[in-house]
Amino acid sequence: MAETKTIKILFIEDENLLQSLFTDVLSLDTEFKYEVSNAASLESGLKAAETNRPNVIVLDMIIPLDGEAVPSPERGMSFIEKVKTNPSLKTIPIVVFSNLDDAETKKRAFDLGADSYLVKSESVPQTFLATLKKTLTKSGF
């Protein structure tokens, strides 16, 4: 029997409960094994991407900075751009997982190179898992 493939996922997400839900969902999948690493800020996420070389990045577009009154998706956009213009990182697919559901944000994320976009409140774990796998297949995993 062939060995089960391991997928390395980098979750950039500051909500602990969401990270724990992800882990529960992934534990149900029988097709692949998952090795999950977490980053709670975009800066640490970028470092982790460079060091860990994940197979896929799941990105929350809005991670507020300490004391920031109005969190903005701009830093999330800039993260996508940085990954997708970096020759050694650009092949890593990015699944955006965000509460932002407006067409303009989605379009900008895709224009910058995001591979998939899921709206948190509209996606149950099974949709998340299916999208994750589809994105990996598309990227040639």
Place this chain on the structure above:
Amino acid sequence: MENENDFLRVARHNLKGPVGLIKGYLSFWQNDDYQKFPPEKQKELVNKAIALAEKLNDLINDVFLTIALDDKVFKPSPEPIQIKETIETIYNDVLKPHYEKKGLYFKLEAKDDLPVIQSDKRYLTMVFQKILDNAEKYTDTGGVTVSLQKENGYAIIEIKDTGKGFTEEEKKTLFAKFFHGSLSLYNVKGVIDALNGQISLESTQNQGSKFIIKLAL
């Protein structure tokens, strides 16, 4: 935050977070995936969904309270309130398990016997609970001391923790909307102002914080 669109955008974003998670946990039951988890894990998943529903309830209350305060339609309903008993009840009924889980102490010191005052019991309870809840959240060792005293016709309630404290930068925006993504402290100040009281903070980073509330006797 002066811009109404910013308020709506952030409030909407905050409210949607728990909704997505609750749906996520419930979906395990919708498609029978829950059976794949051991019984104790199933219980943990249900408890998480319930905790999220409670969090969502608090967030909704916060948004509506902020709107009521901003529109100046918040009207306190005064009734007799015993501050010491109220704080004891909040601790015993709500916060005790959280404090004990982290091994934090909770001390309530009455330097003076505070008389019964006329104030809005429901909202004062909310204020004390939010501050005590925050104190627990940002304290990893030590604990929280609440001291009560009388001074020049005021009840002084000091809530002192041994937590991480606030930076100078944070102190500037502490009572602003969505400080650390939350409306809690904005509402705390709004309610105390509406009750003709005063609230202030003394804090040094890594040396804990002390919230001081003054209410007329």
